[in-house]
Amino acid sequence: MRWLSKQYDQVIGTDISSHVIDKAHELCQEIDNATFYVNEADSLPAEVLPSSIDMVYVFTVFQHIPREYTLGLLRKIQEVLSDNGVVVFNLVSCINENKNDGIAETEWAIGYSESQAQDLLAKAGLQLQKMTKWSGPESSASWLWLAASKKV
Ligand SMILES: C[S@@+](CC[C@H](N)C(=O)[O-])C[C@H]1O[C@@H](n2cnc3c(N)ncnc32)[C@H](O)[C@@H]1O
Numbered sequence: 001m002r003w004l005s006k007q008y009d010q011v012i013g014t015d016i017s018s019h020v021i022d023k024a025h026e027l028c029q030e031i032d033n034a035t036f037y038v039n040e041a042d043s044l045p046a047e048v049l050p051s052s053i054d055m056v057y058v059f060t061v062f063q064h065i066p067r068e069y070t071l072g073l074l075r076k077i078q079e080v081l082s083d084n085g086v087v088v089f090n091l092v093s094c095i096n097e098n099k100n101d102g103i104a105e106t107e108w109a110i111g112y113s114e115s116q117a118q119d120l121l122a123k124a125g126l127q128l129q130k131m132t133k134w135s136g137p138e139s140s141a142s143w144l145w146l147a148a149s150k151k152v
Contacts, residue, residue: 005031008055012048014039016151034036041065042072044080058089063109066147067100067120075122081150086129091117093133093142117144127151 001024004011013028013036015021021036028034037045058076062070077087096102096111112120114131121128126148135142 001028001029001034004055004057005033009033010035012037014048014055016041016046031059039073039100039144042069042076044073050079050082051082053077054085056081056085056087058087060090062089063111065110067110071084071120071123074120074126078150080124083150084152086147086149087126087149088145091144091146093117093144094135095141111141111145114144117146121148122147125151 001013003105005028011031011034013021013024013034015024016039018038021038025036028036035047037047039045058073058077062073073116086143091112092109093111093113094107096109097113097116099110102110114133117131118128127150129147129149131147132145133142134145
């Protein structure tokens with residue numbers, strides 16, 4: 001938020017957890033162009049208006065939530081993106097690509113293959129701009145990083 005607030009006129013932070021948002025608010029008190037909201041599991045706050053957002057950044061969220069919620073959020077993101085807007089997000093890959101649940105309180109992960117990721121974008125009405133796969137040496141899991149825009 002701090003970095004983004006220097007690049008853009010207004011920045012909005014959202015999370016499903018009110019505790020997280022309270023803490024973010026507290027840590028960002030000196031940022032005068034930031035607003036924070038709590039969002040529902042598969043949608044964005046109503047205050048985030050259609051076609052109003054130039055850049056959406058979602059970092060390490062979608063591996064934690066059922067596939068239908070990820071799709072719901074990406075559809076909402078598609079609605080709020082401006083015509084030249086871009087969404088950047090990451091997905092866990094190469095593990096749990098057939099799972100849609102896990103054990104509570106653990107770092108369980110719902111994974112996406114590259115073709116599942118492309119399918120997700122298509123269903124959300126988003127156009128892939130760039131996809132990069134990153135693998136660390138310590139695990140068989142990888143991260144897919146995606147940049148996408150509104151389908152024209
Ligand atoms: C691994 S943390 C990443 C937090 C933050 N993006 C960061 O980089 O520090 C995952 C976050 O996703 C949030 N989260 C889980 N489900 C969500 C949902 N459906 N919508 C929005 N946030 C969600 C959690 O509350 C948690 O703060």
